[in-house]
Amino acid sequence: MSRQPRVVLLSTGGTIAGAAGDATQTTGYRAGELDAATLLAQVPDATALAHIDVAPLLSLDSKDMSPRHWLLIARTVMAHLARPDCDAVVVTHGTDTLEETAWFLHLILPPGKPVILTAAMRPATALSADGPMNLYQAIAVAASPEAHGKGVLVVMNDRIHAGAEITKTHTRALDAIDAPELGPLGSVLPVRFDRAPNLGTAGQVPIDALDGHDDLPRVDILYVAAGADPDLLAEAGLRRACGVVLALPGDGSLPTTWHAAAETARIAGVRIVRASRVGRGAVSPAPADAPDLQLPGSGRLNPSKARIALMLELATGASALLAHLSG
Secondary structure (H helix, E strand, C coil): CCCCCEEEEEEEECHHHCECCCCCCCCCCECCCCCHHHHHHCCHHHHHCCEEEEEEEEEECHHHCCHHHHHHHHHHHHHHHCCCCCCEEEEECCCCCHHHHHHHHHHHCCCCCCEEEECCCCCCCCCCCCHHHHHHHHHHHHCCHHHCCCCEEEEECCEEEECCCCEECCCCCCCCEECCCCCCCEECCCCEECCCCCCCCCCCCCHHHHCCCCCCCCEEEEECCCCCCCHHHHCHHHHCCCEEEEEECCCCCCCHHHHHHHHHHHHCCCEEEEEECCCCCCECCCCCCCCCCCCCECECCCHHHHHHHHHHHHHHCCCCHHHHHCC
16 A cells, blocks of 8 residues: 655645624634634545645744745745655645745745645635645645656646736736736646646756855835836935845936936936736836846736745845846
8 A cells, every 4th residue: 555645734824714793794804813724624534645744834924924924834834845755745825925925935945856836815704715736636645656846836726827827817806816917837737737837947046055154135126107106216226225126117218307216216226126016928128218228128927926936036145146137
């Protein structure tokens, strides 16, 4: 008889662990109220899939997630994966910043044993809560040999996504987590992969490269709207920002009135990256109307992912990291 897979359930809070005073309440609940053991008790059939070790880590609403927490999660996941008796790790998380944690872990963790993130759009106390099925399906994927070597995955709403590709596309819908550019990798029950993930950037920043870091350099995101004043960019150095990602119109198009502020910030030592407010498509390497400005584009990285890439480049000194990740 084959050994049952051993899966570590790492809880960090989120709506999946949320609680409200009324079963019909799907907003205004308290995120991260329930512990990992309570979540697992809602899906007793999961123990038929794997031996599950419960490992509570955080109890956060994911809107309060920070780079310090990303580092803690990554190091904790790595420690469990290093155990010979651990076959996979499932991380419960909130949906608000799931995209950022998944992208960070994708960049830190080399493909190997499955690492699955899951979440929910309704609190655990709600009628038709989606968390229990999402958790069950995440454990099913974690226990499947098919998930080995696929990198960081996100399992929600019957779908398997590459962690590097997801974003939150809706404020309340159950299928809010999606990969708009490429779609899901596969589906669950049974576990099936219809395409392979792109792992070219997986594990690009070994966790050892962040030894001594309990936080990451400050990088701000500025949303640039029509007629917006560039003073926040010009003063980025005064705020002790090491970098700024500009969420710009169209193809990362920098308004003419922002050119001088961008140069002022750059001379002050602030790294600036052009990203786009648009949900799809790549940003050109240089602004078409000002190619001499040293303002690289984010490629296919949206502002949130470009921010993380720049943080890691600044933290590690890997000068070509952002260019590689945005290609």
